Amino acid sequence: MDIFKATRTMFHLPDGVTYLDGNSLGPLPVSAPERVATLLHEQWGEMLITGWNKAGWMDQPTHVGDRVAKLIGAEPGHVVMGDTLSIKVYQALAAALDMQLNRKIILSDSGNFPSDLYMAEGLIRSLDRGLALKTVRPEEVADHLDDSVAVMMLTQVDYRTGRMHDMEALSAKAQSVGAITIWDLAHSAGAVPVDLAGCKADFAVGCSYKYLNSGPGGPAFIYVAPKHVDHVRPALSGWLGHEAPFAFDPDYRPGAGIERMRVGTPSVIQMAALEAALDIWDHVSMDQVRARAIELSELFIEEVETRCPDLTLVSPRDPSDRGSQVSFSHADGYAIVQALIAKGVIGDFRAPDILRFGITPLYINDSDIRHAADMLHQVMEGRLWNNPAYQTHARVT
Structure with missing residues (x-):
């Protein structure tokens, strides 16, 4: 049986819906409700607080972190789950800057996710030591890496266009000038092969509710390289990061x-829902997922460009330069996406004019791609987005 036919059956996909938004929120794994129900009834319900020891709740963040580590090329014991992605960005950046007291520049790019930049701006204000955030065009990052840069902080896959940075080349260039690297893998983990260890990345962060399918509000993760992990100083010295949380010491000592x-x-x-989702990844390799995602992406681009000439491809043409999403632009992008959703094809919109479609082989096949392109053609040909019902922006786009 085709492995992707098998993985498709492991997700709940509503009847009449073609889902091309797994790059924003993955669908429900079929096994997740039972996994969560077991936790609720057999663990929380019957064990009560003893579940922290008996059910292994306290060890979940590192145990699950090791499972995620396999998907991002990280060494065992160097990924931990918890909190939100913004918190993990703050942790990584604060730790990196603490290692670079004689440098002032945080280098990022204009395609980075705004929340990462917001966290950097807030940290700069609170540290008040003359730091500056420098954002350049994505293709110009390497040209701005010099001995003034303390930290290079990049999202590997651009959330709007899907443009993908060369992690290996940029990490090597950053290291050659003494900069610390932070990679945001929000649109990489579960989408493209990642080799943090091979690239000698210093820090990485990411979320689990997109391609890893943990559900809305799923935990984030942080990676710290072996050469740093025993020395970094956590800026957020939380209780559970303490060496001995239940000693209740008045002073903080970082854990091991x-x-x-x-x-x-x-x-x-x-995290129980995430573990159910990670079980699916035991059936398939990232190389298999990547190869199939490229096939589906190329098919989607061909179908849409042939049938919807008013849409402009903004994702890189070369599949090796983009992640597992395809984006087009149009001045009426938001309304077009709403009209498409009304026809049962779910993508999403990113300001100012981006129609964004996630290509997720675990549950998307050729028929889905062709159907989505056909519905998009109907929306464009009939100018269905002109319906006033599709013009008013909802809070979540």
Whole structure:
């Protein structure tokens, strides 16, 4: 049986819906409700607080972190789950800057996710030591790496266009000038092969509710390289990052290794859903997913460009330069996406004019791609987006 035919059956996909938004929120794994129900009834319900020991809740963040590590090329024992992605960005950036007291520049790019830049701006204000955030065009990052740069902070795959940075080349260039690297893998983990260890990345962060399918509000993760993990100083010195949380000492002592990057109480219920999703990844390799995603992406681009000439491809033409999404632009992009959703094909919109479609082989096949292109053609040919019902922006786009 085709492995992707098998993985498709492992997700709940509503009847009449073609889902091309897994790059924003993955669908529900079929096994997740039972996994969560077991936790609720057999663990929380029957064990009560003893579940922290008996059910292994306290060890979840590192145990699950090791499972995620396999998908991002990280060494075992160097990924921990918890909190939100913005918190993990803050942790990584604060730790990196603490290692670079004689440098002032945080280098990022104009395609980075705004929240990462917001966290950098806030940290700069609170540290008040003359730091500056420098953002350049994505293709110009390498040209701006010099000995003034403290930290290079980039999202590997651009959330709007899907443009993908060369992690290996940029990491090597950053290291050659003494800069610390932070990679945001929000649109990489579960989408493209990543080799953090091979690229000698210093830090990486990411979320689990997109391609990893943990559900809304799923936990984030942080990676710290072996050469740093026993020395980094956590800016957010949370109780569960303490060396001995239940000693209740008045002073903070960082925990051993990656444990020191824990902050708050782990989201046990949400992590159970993530573990159900990660079981699906045991059936397939990232190389298989990547090869199939490229096939589906190329098919989608061909179908849409042939049938919808008013849409402009903004994703890189070369599949090796883009992640697992395809984006087009149009001045009426938001309304077009709403009209498409009304026809049962779910993508999403990103300001100012981007129609964004996630290509996720675990549950998307050729028929889905062709159907989505056909519905998009109907929307464009009939100018269905002119319906006033599609013009008013909802809070989530």
